[in-house]
Amino acid sequence: MHQCLCIEEILAIIFAELDGHVMDPRIHSPERILYRHPESLKTLAGLARTCRAFSESALDVLWREIPDLYVLVKHLLPAQRLSYDEVECKLSVLPAASPEDATWERLVSYIGRIRAIGIPTPPGVQPHVLDGESVLRPLEAFLRRRNPESRALFPYLRRVIYQPFWLDEGYSSLLLHPGLHTLMLPMYGFSSHWGPNPAAWNAPIDVPTCFNVFERLRPHVLPALRQMHNLHTVWIKAAFLDSDTLLYLSTLPSLTTFAIENGWTWVGYPDRAKSPVKAFASLKHLLVSIAHAQCPTFLAYIAPDLLESITIHWEYLYGDADGSGSVLKSCLEELARIPAPRHVAVILDQSMENTLVERREGESDTTAKLRGLEGSKFYLQHIVQMSHLVTLEIGIDVVFQLDNNFLLRIAQRCPLIETLAVVPLLKTKYWMDWGDVADVDGEEEDEDEEDEDDDDDYDYYDRSGPPLPTLDGLFEFAERCVRLRTLKIAVEGTLPTPWVGDSTRGKNGVCTLELWASALDGKISNDVYIKFFDRAFPSLDDIRVLVPMNPTRGVGDLDDVDSSDAASRWNTVLFDMHRRRV
Numbered sequence: 001m002h003q004c005l006c007i008e009e010i011l012a013i014i015f016a017e018l019d020g021h022v023m024d025p026r027i028h029s030p031e032r033i034l035y036r037h038p039e040s041l042k043t044l045a046g047l048a049r050t051c052r053a054f055s056e057s058a059l060d061v062l063w064r065e066i067p068d069l070y071v072l073v074k075h076l077l078p079a080q081r082l083s084y085d086e087v088e089c090k091l092s093v094l095p096a097a098s099p100e101d102a103t104w105e106r107l108v109s110y111i112g113r114i115r116a117i118g119i120p121t122p123p124g125v126q127p128h129v130l131d132g133e134s135v136l137r138p139l140e141a142f143l144r145r146r147n148p149e150s151r152a153l154f155p156y157l158r159r160v161i162y163q164p165f166w167l168d169e170g171y172s173s174l175l176l177h178p179g180l181h182t183l184m185l186p187m188y189g190f191s192s193h194w195g196p197n198p199a200a201w202n203a204p205i206d207v208p209t210c211f212n213v214f215e216r217l218r219p220h221v222l223p224a225l226r227q228m229h230n231l232h233t234v235w236i237k238a239a240f241l242d243s244d245t246l247l248y249l250s251t252l253p254s255l256t257t258f259a260i261e262n263g264w265t266w267v268g269y270p271d272r273a274k275s276p277v278k279a280f281a282s283l284k285h286l287l288v289s290i291a292h293a294q295c296p297t298f299l300a301y302i303a304p305d306l307l308e309s310i311t312i313h314w315e316y317l318y319g320d321a322d323g324s325g326s327v328l329k330s331c332l333e334e335l336a337r338i339p340a341p342r343h344v345a346v347i348l349d350q351s352m353e354n355t356l357v358e359r360r361e362g363e364s365d366t367t368a369k370l371r372g373l374e375g376s377k378f379y380l381q382h383i384v385q386m387s388h389l390v391t392l393e394i395g396i397d398v399v400f401q402l403d404n405n406f407l408l409r410i411a412q413r414c415p416l417i418e419t420l421a422v423v424p425l426l427k428t429k430y431w432m433d434w435g436d437v438a439d440v441d442g443e444e445e446d447e448d449e450e451d452e453d454d455d456d457d458y459d460y461y462d463r464s465g466p467p468l469p470t471l472d473g474l475f476e477f478a479e480r481c482v483r484l485r486t487l488k489i490a491v492e493g494t495l496p497t498p499w500v501g502d503s504t505r506g507k508n509g510v511c512t513l514e515l516w517a518s519a520l521d522g523k524i525s526n527d528v529y530i531k532f533f534d535r536a537f538p539s540l541d542d543i544r545v546l547v548p549m550n551p552t553r554g555v556g557d558l559d560d561v562d563s564s565d566a567a568s569r570w571n572t573v574l575f576d577m578h579r580r581r582v
Contacts, residue, residue, distance in 0.1 A: 006053050008056070011053075011054065011057035011058075012057050012060065012061070015044065015054075015058050015060075016061055018061070019036070019061050020036070020037035020039070020040035021033045021034075021040075022034045022035050022036075022037055022122075026311075026345075026347045026425070027311055027345075027347070028311075028345065028391075030233070030257050030285045030309075033119060034120060035067075035119060035120045035122045036119055036122075037122075038122055041062065044058050044061055045058075045062060048062060059113065063110050063113040064113060064114065064115045065114075065115065065116040065117075065119045066114060066119065067118065067119050067120065067127065068117070068118070068127060068130075068163070069117065069175075070091055070127075070129070070130055072107055072110060073107075073135060073139075074091060076106050076107055076110060077103060077106060077107075078103075080094075082094070089127075089128045089129060090129050090131055091128055091129070091131065091135065092130075092134045093134045093135050095134075101142055101145070104138070104139055104142040104143075107139075111143075111154055113156075114154055114157055115156055115157065115159065116157070116158065116160070117154070117159070117175055118159075118160055118161030118184070120161070127163065127165065129167075129168075132169075132170045135170075136168055136170025136171065136174060137170050140153065140170060140173050143174075151177050151178055151179075152177035152178070153173075153174055154175065154177070157175065157179075157180070158180060158181045158182065159180070159182035159183075159184075159233075160180060160182065160184070161184040162175075162183070162184060162186060162217070163186065164186035164213045166217075167213070167216050172220045172221055172224055173220070176221065176225070176228075177224075177228075178229060179228075179230060180228050180231065181232045181233065182231070182233040183225060183228065183231060184233070184234075184235035185234075185235060185236045185240055186214075186237065187235060187259070187261045214237060214239040217240075218239075218240060222240065225248075226245060230254050231249075231252060231254055232257060233255075233257040233258075234255060234257070234258055234259070235259035236259070236260055237260070237261045238260060238261065246269075250277075250279035250280050250302075251277055251279075252282075253281075253282050255282055255283065256282055256283060256284040256285065257283075257284065257285040257286075258283055258286055258287070259286070259288070260288050260298060261288075261313070262288075262295065262298070269297050269298055269300070269301035278305075279302050279303050280302040280304050281303060281304060281305050282304070283302065283307060284304070284306070284308040284309070285307075285308055285309050286302070286304075286310045286311070287310070287312075288312055289312070289313040289315050290313065290314055290315065290327060295312060295327075295331050296330040296331050299335055299337075299338070300334050300337075302338070303338075304339070305339065306339060307338050307339065307340065308341075308342055308343065309341070309343035309344070309391075310335060310341055310345070311345045311347060312328075312331055312344075312345070312346040314346055314347060314349060314352065314396045314397075315349040315352060317352055317355065320371070321371045321373040321397075321398045321399075321433070324396060324397060324398045325378075325379035325398060325400075326379065328346065328379055328394070328396070328398075329379040329380070329382070331346075332380065332381075332382040332383065333382045335382070336382040336383075336385040336386055340387075341386055342389065342391070343390055344386070344389065344391065344392050344393070345391070345393040346393070346395065346396055347393075347396075348396045348424065348425055348426065352397065353425070353426045356369045356370070356426060357369060357426070357428055369426070369429050369430065370398070370399055370424050370426065370428060370429070370430035370431070371398065371433060372398075372400075372430065372433040372467075372490060373398050373399065374434065374467045375401070376400040376401045376402050376422070379400070380394075380400060380402070380422070383410060383414070384409050384412075384413040384414065386414060387413055387414060387415075387416075388416060389414045389416065389417055390416050390483075391418060391419040392417065392419065392420050392421065392422070393419060394421065395421065395424050397424060398424070399423055399424060399516055399548075400423070401432070401433060401467050401490050402490075403469055404470060404477075407469055407473060408476065408477060408480065410477070410481075411480035411481050412480070414481075415482075415483075416483060417481050417484055418484060418485050419484075419485065419487075420484065420489065421488035421489075421514070422488065422489055422490075423489060423514060429549055430516070430546070430548050430549065431548055431550055432516075432518065432548040432551075433467065434467055434550070434553045467492075467553075469489065469490075469491055470491065470495070471492075471493065471494065471532065471536075472495055472536075474489070474491060474536075475506060475508075475536040478508035478536070478537065479506060479508050482508070483509075484508060484509065485511050486511065486512040487510055487512070487513055487514070488514035489514075489516070490515075491515050491516070491517050491518070492517070492518045493518050493519055493570075494518075494521045495524055495528070495529070495532060504535060505535045506535060506536045506538055508537065509539045510537050510539060511541045511542065512540075512542045512543075513537065513540060513542070513543040514544045514545075514546075515543070515544070516545075516546045516548070517545050517547060517570065518547075518551050518553075519551040519561040520566070520570065520573070522561070526569070526572060526573050526576065529573050530577050530580065533573075534577070534580075534581075543574060543577070545567075545570045545571075547563055549563050550563070551563050551566035
């Protein structure tokens, strides 16, 4: 073995790279761990048993993050001392003839390795609980005897993801201490293990309802939380909050990441202008839910100096596109008042996606699950006030339909934009909203049309004109946004006459296109479309097209086209594009 592999510092770096995590693909900033990869754990365990030189370093990484105290007790105490209740998924420790300290002493060398507790288990792995009387309280008593002066029984523990089935007070007594940097309390929307029934919780079968969980945890969790003066990250449900806790968190100078789920509990957030101090002034990353429509109220309360990112968790279906658009509009209006948000994401909860795709009784397989929202610039108008915007991703149950003029306004007011995605994350059948045919064809024009270059005169409320941007409009937008790399948008598959023979070559750097697109114009050949994409987007690596169930307006130059025929023609164009590039 090479001598370098005998140096602990080098081994620590190598083994840390072997530790793999499965991350939440919907929450990019800050990143969130869903669970540790099982293969990584097997590799680290194997290295720990390979030789003495590897053992300590591999064990440090292996035990750095654990899902529960259960793994500590289950794997380190003698098997003959353990008793497992299959019904309650509960582990107990049987009484011993020898002194108890001799039993718990086995855990000491591993407790010092632990940095995080509560990392969720992989899907399909059953979590467990520990008996309070035979495990949690004896373990606490032992650790206090060993370190009577310390307030941290797990001295190097910095992150606790509190699971909803840790209902015994012994968990909080053991794990919560003033030195924690991260505390993530049970939530409904942001947690992959917290759902409408025990099977979805991936938890023991006797877990009570979510409201009972909050009521049972509140008395011993909140007092401990208010003693943590170095918190960097807090995830909390509004049901946990009282006025003292809200005030404490809002004035904590170290708090940079905050996730709050309003749920169905009404919280009285004071208005920002009436607050004696700036609420959450140090906040950099915010995750907030829209349930019960309190998201705008919370955004009106906080006053961060510089908000780096915000994720709005969409955990409610409002029944129609206009209702969803109105709620989102109120959120964006408040968000626009916060200085310099750079990354904005609105994501649909996984359970809401499941609700959308489930076929209801009497519903045919051809029923549209998603709907377009014509005149979407009215709902998204406050985007243009976020001049530092780098990423905008809105992936809810609505296909937002902008227009060429609004795209140019975004390009003018948001010059740093790199990602613009205003289409659902869920890829399923959808229906485009073509609006009023008379307005679309320009037969009823606004007599008081103003100069769109003047910010004060730009009419966001005017919903007349084409219901979608055109392909050449996307090109012009991309050319003006020099940093743009990803564009996901609803578009009309038409080109103006000058483009048919245009030899213009784009200079933009767009790499990814996702087009929720109408049918291609029957008067324009496939070769013209292929040349357009080759010339307009020379850096394009990936393009995807989704065609609605109603792919044409049924007026003007476009005859009615069947959805399958429209999709087939798009596929032909994309295939020929790829073949020519290869």
